[in-house]
Amino acid sequence: MSALHPFSLLAIAAALPAFAWILPAPGGALATALVALGLTLTPGAGPGSTAGWSTPGRRPGFVTFRTALVSAAPFWLFLLLLHDVPTMVRMGLRITTMVASFVWLVAALSPDRLVEAMVARRWSLAMAYLFAATLSAVPILRARARRIVEAQRCRGLSPRGSVANRLRALRALALPLVLSALHEVDERTLALETRGLGTGVRRTPLAAPLDRTAERAGRWALLLLCLAALIWRLA
Numbered sequence: 533m534s535a536l537h538p539f540s541l542l543a544i545a546a547a548l549p550a551f552a553w554i555l556p557a558p559g560g561a562l563a564t565a566l567v568a569l570g571l572t573l574t575p576g577a578g579p580g581s582t583a584g585w586s587t588p589g590r591r592p593g594f595v596t597f598r599t600a601l602v603s604a605a606p607f608w609l610f611l612l613l614l615h616d617v618p619t620m621v622r623m624g625l626r627i628t629t630m631v632a633s634f635v636w637l638v639a640a641l642s643p644d645r646l647v648e649a650m651v652a653r654r655w656s657l658a659m660a661y662l663f664a665a666t667l668s669a670v671p672i673l674r675a676r677a678r679r680i681v682e683a684q685r686c687r688g689l690s691p692r693g694s695v696a697n698r699l700r701a702l703r704a705l706a707l708p709l710v711l712s713a714l715h716e717v718d719e720r721t722l723a724l725e726t727r728g729l730g731t732g733v734r735r736t737p738l739a740a741p742l743d744r745t746a747e748r749a750g751r752w753a754l755l756l757l758c759l760a761a762l763i764w765r766l767a
Contacts, residue, residue: 537743538646543751544571545637547758552629554761558618561625568632572596572639596639600632607631643668645741652740673713680708 552564573594607627611620643664650660684705 537741537747538641538649539743540747540751541637541641542646543754545633547754548633549626549630550758551761552626554758554765556765557622558625561622561629564629565625565632568629568636569597569600571636572600572632574640596635599639600628600635603635604628604631638668638671648739649741649743651736673709676712677705677709680705680712 548564548568552561555561555564573596604624604627608620608624611623611627615623647657647660647664650663651657
């Protein structure tokens with residue numbers, strides 16, 4: 533999957549939630565949720581592991597699948613508290629599709645390839661960086677949080693145990709994470725200004741991803757299928 537053009541990966545990740553909300557529930561939402569969760573288990577869901585998704589000793593696909601389930605679980609709990617069971621199932625499956633699609637996209641799509649693809653299409657470099665930063669934010673923060681936890685454990689902090697103990701450890705873990713993220717924002721802003729991000733000059737891609745004719749046709753087919761499904765539901 534990771535060998536596909538970045539725009540193809542974006543199209544798949546956008547089409548699945550669209551189908552989840554357009555097609556009748558719970559059948560349509562269940563089908564899209566299964567497809568989205570199945571994508572997280574594909575071998576192509578592993579490149580994002582270099583950015584912090586992976587866990588030593590575990591397959592990247594399994595880690596991505598587990599991340600999608602854990603991320604979607606709180607939504608099911610909130611829906612159960614607010615709605616009846618049929619509504620919870622319909623909404624939960626749709627939200628699971630959205631969460632799993634995004635988690636899979638983050639794991640499978642390399643931000644560098646996305647920037648190269650957008651620059652090759654003459655898109656704004658600022659917009660390309662915005663997309664890339666959004667995709668890489670979660671894995672980077674996850675990896676940084678893991679390093680902070682390990683550093684605090686070396687200093688004697690135990691983030692496990694009772695609820696009170698976990699709450700006491702939260703400040704020691706969250707504050708360095710927030711401060712390091714803010715510091716990185718300053719560093720990235722200075723680096724982008726040094727490279728002339730806001731000058732409006734068009735860049736030349738160094739290694740633009742290959743966009744095959746079949747992939748372009750597939751993206752148009754997904755768009756037409758979404759439109760057809762929407763017209764069918766509204767008719």
